[in-house]
Amino acid sequence: MKENQLIKYTGGSRIGSRNLTIPFASLHIEKDKIELKSTGFKTLTFKPENLVDIEEVYFVPFIAQGIRIKHNKSEFSENIIFWSLTTPEKIIDLIKKNSLIQGNPRSENSSSKRNKKTSIPPIAIVSIFTLIIFGGTMIYQDSKKFDKYTTLTKDAEIQLEVKNMRVDHGSSYINRSYIVPMGTKLISNRPKWFKEKHQPIGGKDSDQNPYFNDLYKPFTILKSSNSFELKVIKNSDTLIFELPDPDRKDPNDPTFKDLFEQLTKN
Known part of the structure; x- marks a missing residue:
């Protein structure tokens, strides 16, 4: 963690019309700025002079709650929301405590708004549970359709010409037989032809290296056993990717299990 970073919240985000669920975004509150980092998007940075207001958002308690960032940066979307399991009041109080926004960032009638929005009629509750x-049924059925696939792990050994590839929830499904897990990242030099499929806000490439799922077929993959490295040969270039280590844990990026344990303790 950087020296001037105060705290990081893991959650989701809404930028314009694009929505990312928890935990594919994070809010970094530092001494002189706020940063909203979202997977597949450019990092959005707000300094005190950019912040107009911070509002609480309560659509459904614990499921859809967070803060709306109102700002004066014309290059960013007007609709920017950070979703979090942490109560919006706590996040806003921390922002206010560190003088990142002047005055009271919560509107005077925020409590009444929250009470109105959290008073959910019975029919809405039934609808929510039905959804x-x-x-859950759709997710279960979706998870079963890839049961015959083999996930590439540290112990896998393979040499394969990839002619068919589809991306689903960040993982790559190749030749209807193998799965390259989400988070498989380029660790070698990045050739000029290798671009991210989904351009971040502003239309410019981000500084981070692309992932395996940014590749376009055809190409050849090679992997030796007892290694997380995955070689890809394409356009006469050899690219080296690193499979995610399931045993590696980042204390600053909690998993769903960590978040659940934190909620049950509270």
Whole structure:
């Protein structure tokens, strides 16, 4: 963690019409700025002079709650929301405590607004539970359709010409047989032809290296056993990717299990 970084919240985000669920975004509150980092998007940086207001957002308690960042930066979307399991009041109080925004960032009637929005009628509750059950069924069925695939791990050994590839939830499904897990990142030099499929805000390439799922077929992959390195040969170039280590844990980026344990303790 950087020296001037005060705290980091893991959550989701909404930038314009694009929405990322938890935990694919993070809010960094530092002494002189706020940064919203979202997977696949450019990092959005706000200094005190850019912040107009911070509002609480309560659509559904714990499921859809967070803060709306109102700003004066014309190059950013007007609709910017950070979703979090942490209560919006706590996040806003920290922002206010560090003088990142002048005055009271919460509107005077925020409490009444919250009370109105959290007073959910019975039919809405039934609808929410119906959607949860339906969504759970769809997720279960979706997870079963890849049971016959083999996930590439440290112990895998393979040499394969990739002719068919699809990306689903960040993972790459190749030749209807193998799965390259989400987070497989380029660690070698990046050739000029290798671009990110989804350009960040502003239309410029980000500074971070692309991922395996940014590749376009055809190409050849080679992997030796007892290694997280995955070689890709394409356009006469050899690229080296690193498979994610399931045993590696970043204390600054909690998992769903960590978040659940934190909630149950509270």
